[in-house]
Structure formats: structure tokens, C-alpha cells
Amino acid sequence: MNLQIDIKIDIEGKLAINLVDIKLWLRRAFEASGYKRDAEVSLLIVDEIEIKRLNQEYRQQDKPTNVLAFPAGFIEGFPDDLKSHLGDIIICSAIVCREAEEQNKKIQDHWAHILVHGMLHLLGFKHTNDAEAANMEFLETQIMTNNGVADPYRESH
Numbered sequence: 726m727n728l729q730i731d732i733k734i735d736i737e738g739k740l741a742i743n744l745v746d747i748k749l750w751l752r753r754a755f756e757a758s759g760y761k762r763d764a765e766v767s768l769l770i771v772d773e774i775e776i777k778r779l780n781q782e783y784r785q786q787d788k789p790t791n792v793l794a795f796p797a798g799f800i801e802g803f804p805d806d807l808k809s810h811l812g813d814i815i816i817c818s819a820i821v822c823r824e825a826e827e828q829n830k831k832i833q834d835h836w837a838h839i840l841v842h843g844m845l846h847l848l849g850f851k852h853t854n855d856a857e858a859a860n861m862e863f864l865e866t867q868i869m870t871n872n873g874v875a876d877p878y879r880e881s882h
Contacts, residue, residue, distance in 0.1 A: 728755045729765035736772050741822050742836040750837045754844035757868045767813045776817035791820045792839050794846035814843035838877040
């Protein structure tokens, strides 16, 4: 299946990951999920002020976060030959980079994990209970390790 990716970068300074890698990791998560139709996704990269504002507005959490995902939802009877819009992913570049440093992870690897995590949310994966979290973490780990990146949930030393 084909995935169209629209990216908007709304930060000052240089992005810590290139656009080719962003698209690659989103596609890897899309393919691993088993989704069976053409789709599109939007990615917005923002600063800490904007992610905090969005987190407060949509999740009632008055703090910044690394990623927000807004699934568009499945429309019953949607024609199979049309692309479905999966939703929007919003990532705070500064937080992802800071987390990578704090967790002793390569910035590129942590970016990959956050992209995969956000994409899986758009595809219906959740972590609202232990069983859902275990299932989502298993798939994330599988996607990452199958593509040469260490398990994102193991302790870094």
C-alpha cells in the first residue's frame, strides 16, 4: 500500500533528523501494521511552547510532551480505491532531542522510535491499559530491531 506523507516544520534552527529518514520510519510503521489501503498522514514538527499549548487544549495536560497523535478515524463504507487520511502527528523536536540525551540514546534512534510510536497511534494502537501497552511496545520493538535499532524500551547504560 502507498502512504502519502505531508510534513510541516514549524521550528527555528536545524532539524535533528532528515526528511528522508522521517518518511522512511513512518512507512516502516505503516507497513508493519498490516494496514491494507492507500493512506495519507500529516506530520507537524513544533517547539515546546506549541506542543504544550496543544497538549493543554486537547489532553488537558499543562505540560509539554514529545508527541501527540490525532487519529482521523475509520469511516464505514469509505471507497477502497480512495486514500484514507489516517490523521495528524505532532512532534516537539527539542523534547525528542533532550530525551535522547537524557536516556543515552542516539538522537536518530529516538526520533525513529517517536515517529513509529505516533504512527501506530494513528493506526489504532493504544496504551491505555497494560495489555494494550504490551502489544504496542512489542510492535514498536519489532519494527525498531528489524531495522537495526536497539529495543527502545531497554535500559540504556
